[in-house]
Amino acid sequence: MKETENNAGNPVYNLGARTFDCPIELTSTAINGKWKLLIIYRLSLQQQIRFGQLKKEVKGVSEKMLIQHLKEMEKDGLVERKVYPVVPPKVEYYLTEAGRSFIPVLDMMRNWGLTFTAVEPKT
Amino acid sequence: MKETENNAGNPVYNLGARTFDCPIELTSTAINGKWKLLIIYRLSLQQQIRFGQLKKEVKGVSEKMLIQHLKEMEKDGLVERKVYPVVPPKVEYYLTEAGRSFIPVLDMMRNWGLTFTAVEPKT
DNA sequence: TTTGTTACTTACTAAAAGGTTGGTACTTGT
DNA sequence: ACAAGTACCAACCTTTTAGTAAGTAACAAA
Numbered sequence: 001m002k003e004t005e006n007n008a009g010n011p012v013y014n015l016g017a018r019t020f021d022c023p024i025e026l027t028s029t030a031i032n033g034k035w036k037l038l039i040i041y042r043l044s045l046q047q048q049i050r051f052g053q054l055k056k057e058v059k060g061v062s063e064k065m066l067i068q069h070l071k072e073m074e075k076d077g078l079v080e081r082k083v084y085p086v087v088p089p090k091v092e093y094y095l096t097e098a099g100r101s102f103i104p105v106l107d108m109m110r111n112w113g114l115t116f117t118a119v120e121p122k123t
Numbered sequence: 124m125k126e127t128e129n130n131a132g133n134p135v136y137n138l139g140a141r142t143f144d145c146p147i148e149l150t151s152t153a154i155n156g157k158w159k160l161l162i163i164y165r166l167s168l169q170q171q172i173r174f175g176q177l178k179k180e181v182k183g184v185s186e187k188m189l190i191q192h193l194k195e196m197e198k199d200g201l202v203e204r205k206v207y208p209v210v211p212p213k214v215e216y217y218l219t220e221a222g223r224s225f226i227p228v229l230d231m232m233r234n235w236g237l238t239f240t241a242v243e244p245k246t
Numbered sequence: 247t248t249t250g251t252t253a254c255t256t257a258c259t260a261a262a263a264g265g266t267t268g269g270t271a272c273t274t275g276t
Numbered sequence: 277a278c279a280a281g282t283a284c285c286a287a288c289c290t291t292t293t294a295g296t297a298a299g300t301a302a303c304a305a306a
Binding site for chain 1 (some may be wrong): 272274
């Protein structure tokens with residue numbers, strides 16, 4: 001059972017443990033989640049960031065979803081988690097190489113959004 | 124009530140009837156939907172396409188979701204719909220200028236996905 | 247008159263996503 | 277003894293999203 005092709009002989013794409021037939025579906029899945037793009041954006045602006053700080057910066061996110069999304073992105077190999085053996089707990093998150101490779105894509109997505117800036121109506 | 128800023132005096136971004144404070148959220152919302160990126164991708168490959176043909180090309184999509192997504196993208200100003208007054212019905216869809224402006228972004232997303240191509244394990 | 251074609255619509259259901267609340271662990275400072 | 281601080285977890289509930297199945301309109305061809 002070849003792992004570089006699907007049954008039709010087409011190449012496949014792997015993100016973490018998941019396999020896709022289509023690169024767009026991979027990307028789509030990777031960023032699927034209400035807060036993921038914002039999380040990546042925040043992570044892209046600094047080397048590493050503590051969980052509590054990230055929660056403050058991603059405005060409106062619940063703890064549950066922040067953790068859930070971070071875990072998924074960890075599994076996908078986009079984010080890493082560093083635990084400091086201290087009390088109270090200290091955990092830092094940062095983008096992996098693969099995660100950082102998404103930054104230019106995110107920038108384009110952001111720039112596209114910027115083109116929809118509201119303008120003053122003519123009086 | 125100014126429509127180019129939010130209450131904090133920051134600029135806002137408009138997609139169709141919706142307003143966002145953050146360009147990433149706008150983009151996120153615009154492409155939110157299981158099939159939207161694939162639909163845009165298909166539309167990007169040809170000038171216009173009939174509904175039935177689009178359904179064939181976006182493999183796995185149900186009629187309901189295809190229609191729903193197309194309608195949303197129409198409201199968002201990314202897609203246009205052309206109805207021919209014939210029987211049986213003939214409807215063609217195509218990207219608007221704003222829709223086409225997303226193509227480079229989609230290309231980057233696709234290229235990012237391509238970097239996850241599975242490779243032969245070393246034997 | 248019945249059938250076929252195409253682009254839908256509607257109703258119903260199942261599944262997934264996300265929010266809220268209330269925990270826990272562990273150590274330090276009081 | 278206990279309160280504080282931080283990063284979680286688990287249970288529960290609501291909302292959203294998506295899938296299925298059935299039906300409709302309009303005309304043309306058989």
